[in-house]
Amino acid sequence: MKKIIALVLLGSYLFAGEIIEMIPYKNSEFSPSLNEKFSIKFELKKDTEVEIDIYTPDNNLIRSLHSKVLKKGKNSIEWDGKDSNGTIVPNEAYNIVVKADKEILDFRKTGGEIVKDLQSHVDKQGHISYRLSKPSRVLVRVGVENSSMLRVISNWIPKNRGKVLQRWSMRDKDNIVDISKLKYAVSVSAFTLCDYSIITNNNKKENYISYFQRNKLKCNTIPNEKQILKRGDRGISKHFYGCRIQERDPRLELKIPKAKTDKQDIPILSNGKRTLIKVTMNPEDEAILEKVKYEVSFFVDFEFSSEEELGYMPISWNFNPNGLKKGKHILTVNVSSFSGQVGVKSLEFLVE
Known part of the structure; x- marks a missing residue:
């Protein structure tokens, strides 16, 4: 043996x-x-x-x-x-x-060690750069300071060692918002891959989730009682132990079902009149998140408006646009799980 x-x-x-x-x-x-x-x-x-x-x-x-x-x-x-x-x-x-x-x-x-000295930087064009001393998984998120998350650019994606330049469009996930015009913040986190890991790229035919499901693979992760939190003086990320297919961010739909719309299909709301906002989640993602607690937060024009700390799906919010100026506005919902996933969805609406 x-x-x-x-x-x-x-x-x-x-x-x-x-x-x-x-x-x-x-x-x-x-x-x-x-x-x-x-x-x-x-x-x-x-x-x-x-x-x-x-x-x-x-x-x-x-x-x-x-x-x-x-x-x-x-x-x-x-x-x-x-x-x-x-x-x-x-x-x-x-x-x-x-x-x-x-x-x-x-x-x-081996692996899983939290990377502390990322030397992350955002240039005038909004491009994000950081440096990895070892191959690592990287999480890059963009949001409004002290407000809503607007986009996840890299969700624990494997990256090679060295300087990494992350180009992006400066738009939100739904291509509604020009983030460059806002007071935005960028968060970069990373943990090391297992030593001698091999990173593959350029496969444009199939992603990992599809491959995992098609081959009926399993989440053979390390049980909680065997997970270590430190190795020497280096902390181990809790995301190192997560199943990759379950670490994905939830996919959301945000609708105002009873609102009339304009020619561009943008919902029209009346000032002072309450209307129902409905949020749904992709069933596959809902099955993952129902095992952990999560909260649902609503933002109007990037200002916090309402929250359900013990979230559930589907969820409805009775929204009153009272006090909003006539014209176009942006509604954003964030679904934040206690295990780290964040779902983001925004839509435009008009106030008449």
């Missing part, structure tokens, strides 16, 4: 056992859709066979790479970015477990 050995850190994520020693990647990212291959390099202390198991971020085994007996010294095994069915995997970060003779290097036991 193979034994799992303790991983020894030699410098920057260089791991070694008695039989096999990993060689750091020069680049952690590649494009299987462009027929690129990824070389996993290592050094053997003896002649032996090597197996590399590749897992989704939710710990589903999707491919095992087997070698013949390799000679002592430096070697490599290539991955073409395909699963065991020959399908190119979606854009994500994949974890590896390396087996050589009786040793197992399980890198799933």
